[in-house]
Amino acid sequence: MVRIYMDHGATTRPDPEVVNAMLPFFNELYGNASSLHTFGQEAAQALISSRKTVADFLGAEPEEIIFTSGGTESDNLALKGIAYLKKNKGEHIITSVIEHPAILNTCKYLDDIGYRITYVPVDDQGLVDPADVEDAVTDNTILISIMHANNEIGTIQPIKEISAIAHEHGVLVHTDAVQSVGKMPVNMDDLGVDMLSISAHKIYGPKGVGALYVRKGTRLLGLSQGGSHEMKKRAGTENIPGIVGMAKAVELAEQRLEGDTKYLENLRDTMIRKILDSIPESYLNGHPTKRLCNNVHVRFSYVEGESLLMMLDMKGVAVSTGSACSSKSLEPSHVLAALGIIPEKIHGNLRITLGHENTMDEVDYVVENLIDIVKKLRAMSPIAPKD
Amino acid sequence: MYSEKVMDHFSNPRNVGEIEDADGVGEVGNPVCGDMMTIYIKVDNGKLTNIKFKTFGCGAAIATSSMITEMAMGMTIEQALEITRDSVADALDGLPPVKLHCSNLAADGLHAAIEDYLKKKEAGN
Numbered sequence: 001m002v003r004i005y006m007d008h009g010a011t012t013r014p015d016p017e018v019v020n021a022m023l024p025f026f027n028e029l030y031g032n033a034s035s036l037h038t039f040g041q042e043a044a045q046a047l048i049s050s051r052k053t054v055a056d057f058l059g060a061e062p063e064e065i066i067f068t069s070g071g072t073e074s075d076n077l078a079l080k081g082i083a084y085l086k087k088n089k090g091e092h093i094i095t096s097v098i099e100h101p102a103i104l105n106t107c108k109y110l111d112d113i114g115y116r117i118t119y120v121p122v123d124d125q126g127l128v129d130p131a132d133v134e135d136a137v138t139d140n141t142i143l144i145s146i147m148h149a150n151n152e153i154g155t156i157q158p159i160k161e162i163s164a165i166a167h168e169h170g171v172l173v174h175t176d177a178v179q180s181v182g183k184m185p186v187n188m189d190d191l192g193v194d195m196l197s198i199s200a201h202k203i204y205g206p207k208g209v210g211a212l213y214v215r216k217g218t219r220l221l222g223l224s225q226g227g228s229h230e231m232k233k234r235a236g237t238e239n240i241p242g243i244v245g246m247a248k249a250v251e252l253a254e255q256r257l258e259g260d261t262k263y264l265e266n267l268r269d270t271m272i273r274k275i276l277d278s279i280p281e282s283y284l285n286g287h288p289t290k291r292l293c294n295n296v297h298v299r300f301s302y303v304e305g306e307s308l309l310m311m312l313d314m315k316g317v318a319v320s321t322g323s324a325c326s327s328k329s330l331e332p333s334h335v336l337a338a339l340g341i342i343p344e345k346i347h348g349n350l351r352i353t354l355g356h357e358n359t360m361d362e363v364d365y366v367v368e369n370l371i372d373i374v375k376k377l378r379a380m381s382p383i384a385p386k387d
Numbered sequence: 388m389y390s391e392k393v394m395d396h397f398s399n400p401r402n403v404g405e406i407e408d409a410d411g412v413g414e415v416g417n418p419v420c421g422d423m424m425t426i427y428i429k430v431d432n433g434k435l436t437n438i439k440f441k442t443f444g445c446g447a448a449i450a451t452s453s454m455i456t457e458m459a460m461g462m463t464i465e466q467a468l469e470i471t472r473d474s475v476a477d478a479l480d481g482l483p484p485v486k487l488h489c490s491n492l493a494a495d496g497l498h499a500a501i502e503d504y505l506k507k508k509e510a511g512n
Contacts, residue, residue, distance in 0.1 A: 304421055306445035314398060324421045325445030328485055344418035380403050382425040382441035383418050
């Protein structure tokens with residue numbers, strides 16, 4: 001039975017090296033990193049070296065890394081941690097309309113409790129215009145949070161320019177880099193951001209662990225109170241196996257970054273070209289070049305995304321879709337809506353996110369099957385033009 | 388998420404297509420919402436002798452369309468009008484709660500085709 005995983009934007013297969021690095025921290029090295037005895041110190045040592053690995057990877061200092069349970073918690077900590085602390089200075093936050101729900105719903109929550117949120121728009125390729133961000137800044141703005149790369153369409157935002165604008169106005173900047181880390185260089189000094197969220201399971205690491213980078217001198221309120229873990233910003237016994245796994249994933253990502261990026265760009269561009277060339281009325285969503293090296297986001301007129309996904313699944317291929325029928329709310333993807341795609345064309349979309357284990361043969365297999373599936377669904381569709 | 392019966396009807400939908408000289412056509416849903424269904428019926432002597440459908444939508448929309456054509460085939464018009472969203476969903480061994488509106492669409496589509504037939508018949512008399 002064919003099993004092809006092309007949903008690396010959702011999660012990745014933990015690298016065997018990652019799993020091996022973690023195992024001793026379940027089996028033998030199970031100490032609490034806060035304990036003074038040898039068991040504890042073994043764990044503490046692992047925590048220290050993992051923090052350094054992650055910091056080095058981001059071009060940061062170890063004390064600038066707060067380990068969390070993942071991207072969502074990192075985003076919550078960044079937004080609420082700043083909002084709560086700066087309540088007396090201002091109540092205005094700027095973000096974009098295409099953020100991940102971890103940001104959008106945190107903003108909605110902050111809005112509910114009295115903060116004011118501005119959502120800057122994107123153009124039809126999903127790009128934020130830094131000028132719109134600047135226009136939105138007021139005397140009360142305390143934070144700007146714009147994602148580094150979009151999780152659905154893969155568009156890469158001009159974060160460096162946005163950081164520069166923010167700092168001219170004395171405003172802090174956060175970016176959700178959950179999707180970009182491991183797929184392009186992510187360096188704190190280069191990006192200029194004050195905070196950045198990352199997650200381990202998107203880079204062949206374990207689930208349930210991530211980090212928030214917080215630039216030295218940036219104060220924020222911790223969200224959970226308890227012991228003095230993680231620079232007193234995140235109480236709770238550290239998830240040492242997860243953190244060790246994350247450090248190993250980061251180490252591998254650093255070694256593979258250049259090779260993986262080139263390899264994936266080639267797979268991506270070949271796949272996009274083959275799909276657009278062989279399926280009539282198929283379109284690429286997002287930006288043609290400012291996009292993640294592994295992201296293929298396409299839409300097909302007259303068919304619906306969940307049907308596409310299920311038929312591909314029956315052929316052993318795992319992808320995802322932002323169609324309304326596939327969501328619990330029955331609302332189409334807010335990202336695709338923000339691109340201005342007309343509602344009746346929005347449903348037949350697929351997100352194919354490649355990984356370094358995918359091959360060109362797999363790309364060919366998926367494209368061949370996709371051609372048949374779109375044909376089959378169009379033959380069934382009352383809105384498709386007749387042949 | 389879907390029952391085996393839903394998957395069966397989705398992957399091998401019965402009675403897909405159009406009927407050129409249909410006695411009744413029902414068109415429900417709209418492409419903006421991502422669900423649209425057209426049902427064609429042939430009626431002979433008060434009985435549904437042929438039913439075809441075309442559907443734009445998710446797995447559940449396609450499966451409920453297929454199921455309802457199979458259920459209604461051979462029924463009298465009165466019997467077919469008694470098919471409800473619940474009976475379609477039950478025949479498929481249930482649907483996820485968020486997908487129940489799809490069975491609604493199928494029942495509405497069939498009923499709309501029958502109404503169209505009845506209206507045409509009345510106009511003809």
